[in-house]
Each structure stands twice: as C-alpha cells, then as structure tokens.
Amino acid sequence: MPPKSRHSKPVSNKGAAPMAANDSLSEHREGPxxxxxxxxxxxxxxxxxxxxxxxxxxxxxxxxxxxxxxASPANNSVVHELDIPLQGWIYRGYLMVLIIIFYGFFWRKSGQTLGMQAWRIKLENLNGEQPSWTQCVIRVLVAGISLAAGGLGYWWIWLDRDNRSWHDRASKTVLRSIPKDKKKAKKT
Structure with a gap:
C-alpha cells in the first residue's frame, strides 16, 4: 500500500518509475x-x-x-588571547570553509555524518542520489541562517507539508529515516 501523507489522501504508485535494483536503501526508506x-x-x-x-x-x-x-621558566604566564589575524574575517572564512568541507565530505561520501549514522538519518537529493557539492554548500549556509534565526528553519518542519526545513528546501535535498536492520535487532 502506498505511504500516506499526514495532509493528503493516499497516493497511487501507478506510473511511477521502478526503484533501482542495486539501491539497497530504496527498499527500506521511511519518511523524514x-x-x-x-x-x-x-x-x-x-x-x-x-x-x-x-x-x-x-x-x-x-x-x-x-x-x-x-614553555619557558622566565615566562610563567598563560596565553588568554589569540593573535589578531585569528580574530578577523579571514579566520572566520577559514573556519566556514572547514565546516563546509566537514559536512560536504560526509554527505558526498555516504549521505551521513557520524551523528546522522547514530540516529539513522540519510541525506539525499530529490532524485535519491548523493547531494552535489553545490547542494552541500547551500545546505550548510542556509542551516547557519536557520540556527541564527533561533532555530526557526528547523521548527519550520512542523509547518511544511513535506516536513522539510529551510535548508532542505534551499538545497533541494531531503533527509530520510533509515529503519533498524531487523537482523541486527534480533541479535541484540
């Protein structure tokens, strides 16, 4: 039976493209x-x-x-401040690039960061494939705006008909829940 949306009637799968046989996750997807x-x-x-x-x-x-x-015996002090170059816009840009590389690396590699793996969440583009670097950059930047707005971009999920956040919409990506593997659940 096709999945039901909380806002609409059941949708028919007639005419839908068949799922790829080699996509093991496509058979086991849950909602967002x-x-x-x-x-x-x-x-x-x-x-x-x-x-x-x-x-x-x-x-x-x-x-x-x-x-x-x-450390020197003559100078028995503790450094409490960073040099001025580590406080400017170049330094902040450097950190932003590292944040984008951090998330982009994980999302491009497997669609999951370590936290997403622990909570069984996977990032995909709207076609069910790995997101592009452009999508990763847009997602990180808009997620920062979402957080800076008091988390409003995340709380937006409760209002959105597809349960997507601001950065999901802006980057044209979607998060999917991955169900527990039944074989592993029986062993533990």
Missing part, C-alpha cells in the same frame, strides 16, 4: 525524521566538529605565534 532526531544528530556532530575546528585553529596559531606554544 522529526525535529528532535535532527537536533540529536546535530549535537553528536557538533562535538566532532568542535574537535576538528580546535585542531584547525592550533595550526595557524602555531605558525603566527610559535612563542605561545613554548
């Missing part, structure tokens, strides 16, 4: 994940992203002020 599953995946990813950005900050900090990394 809810807001709280998305947020839980984001929390997982933020911890990993923080570690990546921390290391990425140490690299230019070391080259711009190596004396900050050398």
């Amino acid at each position: 994940p809810g807001v709280f599953r998305r947020i839980a995946a984001i929390v997982y990813d933020v911890f990993l992203l923080f570690a990546v950005l921390f290391v990425a900050t140490l690299i230019p900090a070391y080259f711009l002020s190596p004396e900050s990394f050398v």
Whole structure:
C-alpha cells in the first residue's frame, strides 16, 4: 500500500518509475525524521566538529605565534588571547570553509555524518542520489541562517507539508529515516 501523507489522501504508485535494483536503501526508506532526531544528530556532530575546528585553529596559531606554544621558566604566564589575524574575517572564512568541507565530505561520501549514522538519518537529493557539492554548500549556509534565526528553519518542519526545513528546501535535498536492520535487532 502506498505511504500516506499526514495532509493528503493516499497516493497511487501507478506510473511511477521502478526503484533501482542495486539501491539497497530504496527498499527500506521511511519518511523524514522529526525535529528532535535532527537536533540529536546535530549535537553528536557538533562535538566532532568542535574537535576538528580546535585542531584547525592550533595550526595557524602555531605558525603566527610559535612563542605561545613554548614553555619557558622566565615566562610563567598563560596565553588568554589569540593573535589578531585569528580574530578577523579571514579566520572566520577559514573556519566556514572547514565546516563546509566537514559536512560536504560526509554527505558526498555516504549521505551521513557520524551523528546522522547514530540516529539513522540519510541525506539525499530529490532524485535519491548523493547531494552535489553545490547542494552541500547551500545546505550548510542556509542551516547557519536557520540556527541564527533561533532555530526557526528547523521548527519550520512542523509547518511544511513535506516536513522539510529551510535548508532542505534551499538545497533541494531531503533527509530520510533509515529503519533498524531487523537482523541486527534480533541479535541484540
């Protein structure tokens, strides 16, 4: 029986293109994940992203002020501030590029970040394929706007007829829930 949307009558699959035989996920798709599953995946990813950005900050900090990394008995102080070059727009752009590469790498590779894997969520374009780099960049930038607006872009899912957020719509991508594998569930 075809899936039902919460806002419409059942839709017929007549005339729909058959699913690819080699697409193992296409047979086991569920609807889009809810807001709280998305947020839980984001929390997982933020911890990993923080570690990546921390290391990425140490690299230019070391080259711009190596004396900050050398302990000397004469200078028994702690560095509390980064050099001015690490506080400007170039540094912020550098971090933004790293964030885009972080998410883009995972989304282009498997459609999932580590948090998305833990919460069984997968990102696809509207055709069910891996998103392009352009879609990844748009998604990261609009997701930042969604968060900056107090999370309104995420809460929008409750109002949208397809349960899509602002960045889903802007990047022409969709998140899908992946059901638990029944074989693995029986073993545990």
